Amino acid sequence: MTAAADVQTRDFRMPPLRPLTALRAFGRLVRDKEDTAQVFEIMRALSGGSLRRGYDQMLTTVEGGRQAYLREELARKLDDPDWLAKFPEGSVGGAYRAFREARGFTAEGLADEARKVAPETVDAPHPIVWYSRRIRDVHDVWHVLTGYGTDALGEACVVSFSHAQTGNLGFAFIGWGAAAEIRREARAVPALRAVAQAWRLGQAARWLPSLDYEALFAEPLEAARARLGLRPPTVYLGVPEAVRAGLKLRS
Numbered sequence: 606m607t608a609a610a611d612v613q614t615r616d617f618r619m620p621p622l623r624p625l626t627a628l629r630a631f632g633r634l635v636r637d638k639e640d641t642a643q644v645f646e647i648m649r650a651l652s653g654g655s656l657r658r659g660y661d662q663m664l665t666t667v668e669g670g671r672q673a674y675l676r677e678e679l680a681r682k683l684d685d686p687d688w689l690a691k692f693p694e695g696s697v698g699g700a701y702r703a704f705r706e707a708r709g710f711t712a713e714g715l716a717d718e719a720r721k722v723a724p725e726t727v728d729a730p731h732p733i734v735w736y737s738r739r740i741r742d743v744h745d746v747w748h749v750l751t752g753y754g755t756d757a758l759g760e761a762c763v764v765s766f767s768h769a770q771t772g773n774l775g776f777a778f779i780g781w782g783a784a785a786e787i788r789r790e791a792r793a794v795p796a797l798r799a800v801a802q803a804w805r806l807g808q809a810a811r812w813l814p815s816l817d818y819e820a821l822f823a824e825p826l827e828a829a830r831a832r833l834g835l836r837p838p839t840v841y842l843g844v845p846e847a848v849r850a851g852l853k854l855r856s
Contacts, residue, residue: 623650627775631782638757638853642721648775649722652737655773659814660736669815676735679742679818680712697829698822700749708755712742740771740814747813750830751806752838757787757852758796762803762841769807770814780804787852794848799840810834 630646637643663669682688683701692698705711719727719741726734744763751766753759765780767773780800787796811833821829829835841849 620649620652622653622774626650627778631778634779635786641715641718644779645719645722647779648773651775651778652773655771656733656737656740659740659771659773660733662812663736663815666815668817672815672817673732673736676732678735679739680716682819683712683742683746692822695825696822697746697749697824697826700826701746701822704749705745710745712745715741715744736814740767740773743813743818746818749826750813750833750835751803752835753803753841754849756849757783758794758799758841758844758849761787761796761800762838765800765803766807769804770810770812777804791848791852794844794852795840799838799844802840803838806836806838809836 627647627650630643630650634640634643634647660673663673683705689698689702692702694703716727716738727738728734744767747767748755748759748763751763753763753766761780761783764776764783768776768780780803781797784796784800787794813833816833824832
């Protein structure tokens, strides 16, 4: 039997929690901040049953059920320049377009990092694996919606927000671990308070995984934030931008 056939016939089960694997991966991530594959190693080690619960939650609403039925791959649209070009400035889509152009990010780039960790399953045609791809692909969209940047503190905050939204312990581990490292580097930066606020903001907001993202992208950004209950991240924004940009975590 080929490896591909073996994957297709294997029972699909939620993996057990592997905290030691996550801890080792976090150490590698701290040593090399560009090693994004370690993020996916942590997520894989700590996802547990959160993916199944998240997919099941999608099915409890009309829109979530519609999205699950359509099972659209968001990465394809997010990397389509013609699709992104139709959204005006000031819209969610326009803000996302500017966000990725300024940083050179692509949704497929994140997918490639995930494939380094689980090449045999990350693209599997399974509804729960599709849901995991959806959460992966909206990461940068959630940066735009929440107002968190891609500096070290902003990343810690957006994954803490993501933990509140998804219940995935991998997000909590990365968020609080990064906040602790930032605190060691710059004690004056309120990293722990910022991450705690991000989690509360995620709890207070509407549930974002089930949204119709194509319709959302056409909305004015501030109107979308208000509709979704996304309040400003005041602790994070209270840290001067130059200070945030200078955070490197430990070498």
